[in-house]
Amino acid sequence: MTIQTRKKxxxxxxxxxxxxxxxxxxxxxxxxxxxxRAETREKITKAAQELNYIPNLAARxxxxxxxxxxxxxxxxxTNPLQAEIAKWITVLAGEHGQNALLSLDAxxxxxxEGAIDGLILHRISSAILIGxxxxxxxxxxxxxxxxxxYIGRLLKAVEIDSVTTDHVLGAxxxxxxxxxxxxxxxxxxxxxxxxxxxxxQQGYENAMARHGLSEHFEVLVGSYxxxxxxxxxxxxxxxxxxxxxxxxxxxxxAIGLLNEAAKHGIAVPDELCxxxxxxxxxxxxxxxxxxxxxxxxxxxxEAGMKLLLxxxxxxxxxxxxxxxxxxxxxxxxxxxx
Amino acid sequence: MTIQTRKKxxxxxxxxxxxxxxxxxxxxxxxxxxxxRAETREKITKAAQELNYIPNLAARxxxxxxxxxxxxxxxxxTNPLQAEIAKWITVLAGEHGQNALLSLDAxxxxxxEGAIDGLILHRISSAILIGxxxxxxxxxxxxxxxxxxYIGRLLKAVEIDSVTTDHVLGAxxxxxxxxxxxxxxxxxxxxxxxxxxxxxQQGYENAMARHGLSEHFEVLVGSYxxxxxxxxxxxxxxxxxxxxxxxxxxxxxAIGLLNEAAKHGIAVPDELCxxxxxxxxxxxxxxxxxxxxxxxxxxxxEAGMKLLLxxxxxxxxxxxxxxxxxxxxxxxxxxxx
DNA sequence: TTGAAAGCGGTACCAT
DNA sequence: ATGGTACCGCTTTCAA
Numbered sequence: 001m002t003i004q005t006r007k008k009x010x011x012x013x014x015x016x017x018x019x020x021x022x023x024x025x026x027x028x029x030x031x032x033x034x035x036x037r038a039e040t041r042e043k044i045t046k047a048a049q050e051l052n053y054i055p056n057l058a059a060r061x062x063x064x065x066x067x068x069x070x071x072x073x074x075x076x077x078t079n080p081l082q083a084e085i086a087k088w089i090t091v092l093a094g095e096h097g098q099n100a101l102l103s104l105d106a107x108x109x110x111x112x113e114g115a116i117d118g119l120i121l122h123r124i125s126s127a128i129l130i131g132x133x134x135x136x137x138x139x140x141x142x143x144x145x146x147x148x149x150y151i152g153r154l155l156k157a158v159e160i161d162s163v164t165t166d167h168v169l170g171a172x173x174x175x176x177x178x179x180x181x182x183x184x185x186x187x188x189x190x191x192x193x194x195x196x197x198x199x200x201q202q203g204y205e206n207a208m209a210r211h212g213l214s215e216h217f218e219v220l221v222g223s224y225x226x227x228x229x230x231x232x233x234x235x236x237x238x239x240x241x242x243x244x245x246x247x248x249x250x251x252x253x254a255i256g257l258l259n260e261a262a263k264h265g266i267a268v269p270d271e272l273c274x275x276x277x278x279x280x281x282x283x284x285x286x287x288x289x290x291x292x293x294x295x296x297x298x299x300x301x302e303a304g305m306k307l308l309l310x311x312x313x314x315x316x317x318x319x320x321x322x323x324x325x326x327x328x329x330x331x332x333x334x335x336x337x
Numbered sequence: 338m339t340i341q342t343r344k345k346x347x348x349x350x351x352x353x354x355x356x357x358x359x360x361x362x363x364x365x366x367x368x369x370x371x372x373x374r375a376e377t378r379e380k381i382t383k384a385a386q387e388l389n390y391i392p393n394l395a396a397r398x399x400x401x402x403x404x405x406x407x408x409x410x411x412x413x414x415t416n417p418l419q420a421e422i423a424k425w426i427t428v429l430a431g432e433h434g435q436n437a438l439l440s441l442d443a444x445x446x447x448x449x450e451g452a453i454d455g456l457i458l459h460r461i462s463s464a465i466l467i468g469x470x471x472x473x474x475x476x477x478x479x480x481x482x483x484x485x486x487y488i489g490r491l492l493k494a495v496e497i498d499s500v501t502t503d504h505v506l507g508a509x510x511x512x513x514x515x516x517x518x519x520x521x522x523x524x525x526x527x528x529x530x531x532x533x534x535x536x537x538q539q540g541y542e543n544a545m546a547r548h549g550l551s552e553h554f555e556v557l558v559g560s561y562x563x564x565x566x567x568x569x570x571x572x573x574x575x576x577x578x579x580x581x582x583x584x585x586x587x588x589x590x591a592i593g594l595l596n597e598a599a600k601h602g603i604a605v606p607d608e609l610c611x612x613x614x615x616x617x618x619x620x621x622x623x624x625x626x627x628x629x630x631x632x633x634x635x636x637x638x639e640a641g642m643k644l645l646l647x648x649x650x651x652x653x654x655x656x657x658x659x660x661x662x663x664x665x666x667x668x669x670x671x672x673x674x
Numbered sequence: 675t676t677g678a679a680a681g682c683g684g685t686a687c688c689a690t
Numbered sequence: 691a692t693g694g695t696a697c698c699g700c701t702t703t704c705a706a
Contacts (some may be wrong), residue, residue: 059699104424631686
C-alpha cells in the first residue's frame with residue numbers, strides 16, 4: 001500500500017554513462033550551451049529522457065554560485081489584487097525558468113525587511129515587491145541589496161523599477177462612462193493623501209474639466225473602506241439635492257455607499273449611479289452588480305516580470321516606471337440609459 | 338551609489354579557520370549535533386557570528402540529500418481564509434526550520450498535481466494542501482508521493498492527515514447565540530451538498546433540537562455566495578411571517594441577505610437577526626457589523642504544521658483528522674437584547 | 675567538439 | 691571530543 005519505492009533519481013553521470021559521453025558534455029547539452037555536435041546532443045537528450053533525468057537545482061546552484069530564485073514579498077495577502085499578482089508572478093516566473101519564493105509575512109516594514117533577509121539566505125538573486133515594504137527608505141534599502149521591482153505603486157522618487165495601474169486613466173474611464181450615461185453632477189469619494197489616490201483624483205479632475213463639468217467638481221475625502229463609503233453616503237443623502245453619480249476610490253467604499261443608499265431608499269442607478277474601483281469578486285455578483293474599474297493582476301505581474309528580466313540583463317539600466325492600463329467594467333449600478 | 342560590493346559570503350572553512358578547528362567540528366557545532374565541548378562550541382559560535390556566517394542551504398541539501406522544504410499548494414489564493422492559512426504556514430514553517438515553497442496556481446486539479454510535481458523538482462520533502470487538489474483521488478495521489486497534510490476539509494475517506502474547522506460546533510455556537518438573544522424561528526441558509534455544509538447543517542439541526550426548536554427547523558439550500566443570500570432573502574421576505582433569524586453558511590450569503598433586507602425595509606437586528614460564517618474583513622466593518630463564526634487561520638495552520646511534523650517523525654502513523662474550534666463574534670446584526 | 679579534473683559548501687563516516 | 695576525507699550533483703576551466 002505504502003510502498004514508496006523512492007530510489008534516488010538519475011544524475012548527470014547516469015545520463016553520461018548511458019549516452020557514452022562525459023559528464024561535462026551532458027551538462028553543456030542539457031543547458032544548450034557551448035559547442036556540442038547536433039548528433040551528440042540528440043543522443044544525450046534521448047538518454048536523459050529515457051532516464052527521466054531531472055537536474056538537481058541545489059547542485060546546480062552550488063556549482064554555478066548563482067540562483068534562479070526570485071524573492072517575492074506580499075504586503076497583504078488578504079488583498080485579492082495582491083494575492084492574484086503574487087499568483088501570476090509564480091506562474092510567469094516558472095515560464096521564464098525562474099522560481100518564485102514567496103514571503104507572505106511582510107505586513108510591516110520590519111517584517112518585510114526581515115523576510116527579504118530570510119529569502120537572501122535562500123540565495124534569491126532578485127526580488128519582486130508587492131505592496132511591501134511601505135516606507136520609501138525601506139524600499140530603497142531592499143533595492144540596494146538586490147535587483148528589484150515594486151508592483152503597486154509608482155514610486156517616482158525611489159531608484160527602483162515599478163509597475164502600477166494608471167489611475168489617472170482609470171478615473172478618466174469612470175467619469176467618461178458616467179457622463180456617457182447622462183450624469184453631470186459626479187462626486188468623487190477620494191481615498192486620501194497617498195500618491196495613488198492623488199493621481200486618481202487628478203484623473204477625475206481632468207476628466208471633469210474635459211467634459212466642461214468643473215463646476216460640479218467635488219471630492220469627499222475618505223478612505224478605502226466600506227465604512228468610509230457609508231459615512232460619505234450619510235453626508236450626501238442628507239443634502240437637499242442628490243448628485244447624479246458617485247465615483248468611489250474603490251469597490252469597498254462603493255459597496256458601503258450602496259448599502260447606505262438602500263437604507264435611504266435611494267434607487268441605484270435610477271436616482272444615483274455608482275462606480276467603484278478594483279473589480280473585487282463581490283462586485284460582479286448579480287446582487288451588487290457594481291460598475292467598476294478593473295485592474296488586471298495579470299498585466300501588472302507581466303509588466304513586473306518584464307522589468308525584472310530587463311534589469312537582470314542590464315543592472316545599470318535607469319529605473320523604469322511602467323503604467324498598466326485599467327479597464328471599465330459596466331454593470332447595473334450605472335445602467336441608466 | 339550602486340556600489341554593491343557583493344563579496345561572497347563566508348563558508349564553513351572560513352569559520353573553521355577563524356576558530357582554529359576543523360570544518361567537521363564547525364558543522365557539528367552549528368547544527369548543535371554530536372559531542373562538542375561547550376568551550377569549543379562557544380569559540381565556534383563566536384567566530385561564526387563575527388564572520389556573519391550563514392549556512393548555504395543548497396550545499397547542505399546536496400550533501401545531506403534531504404531538504405527542509407515544504408511544498409504548499411493553495412487552491413484559491415483569492416479566498417482570504419486560504420490566503421491567511423498560507424501565510425501562517427510560511428511563518429510557522431520558518432519557526433520549525435523548514436521553508437515553505439508556495440504554489441498559488443492550483444485552482445484546478447490538473448494544475449495542482451502539476452504544481453506538486455514542479456515542487457518536487459525543488460526537492461520538497463512534504464506537502465501542505467490548502468483546499469487543493471479537490472478530487473479525493475487526486476488528493477490521495479499526492480499523499481502517496483509525499484507526507485502530506487490537507488487543510489480545509491475533513492476527508493474522512495482519504496488516507497491523509499487533515500485539519501478543518503469543527504462546523505458542527507460552529508453551527509451550534511450560532512444557534513445558541515441566536516436563541517440566547519430571543520430568537521426561536523431560526524432558518525439556516527445551507528451551502529449545498531458538500532460534506533462541510535452537511536456538517537454545518539447537522540450542527541444546526543442538533544442545536545435546534547437541543548433547544549426544543551425542532552418544529553422551526555428549516556434549511557434553505559443555496560450556495561456560498563452573495564447572490565445566494567439575496568435570493569434566499571427574496572424568498573423569505575415575501576412570506577407572511579418573517580423568521581426571527583437567519584444563520585447563513587457564510588458571510589457572503591449573509592451579506593447578500595442583509596442587502597435584500599435593506600431593500601425590503603426590514604430592520605436588522607430588530608425584525609431579523611443574521612449570523613454569518615467565516616468572519617471576513619468586511620463583516621467587521623461598522624456598516625455591516627455582522628455577527629459571525631470566526632475560523633482561525635492561525636489555528637488551522639498550527640494544527641496542520643503539527644500534523645506534518647508528526648508525520649515526518651513517524652511516517653507510519655495512522656491518519657489524524659484534527660478539528661479546530663471556531664469562535665463566535667457578536668456584532669450588531671444580532672444585537673437584539 | 676569532447677573529456678578530465680578541480681571545485682562549490684556542506685555532511686557524514688572513520689579514525690584518532 | 692576532534693580532525694581527515696570522501697562524497698553530494700553539477701558547473702567550469704583547461705587540455706586534448
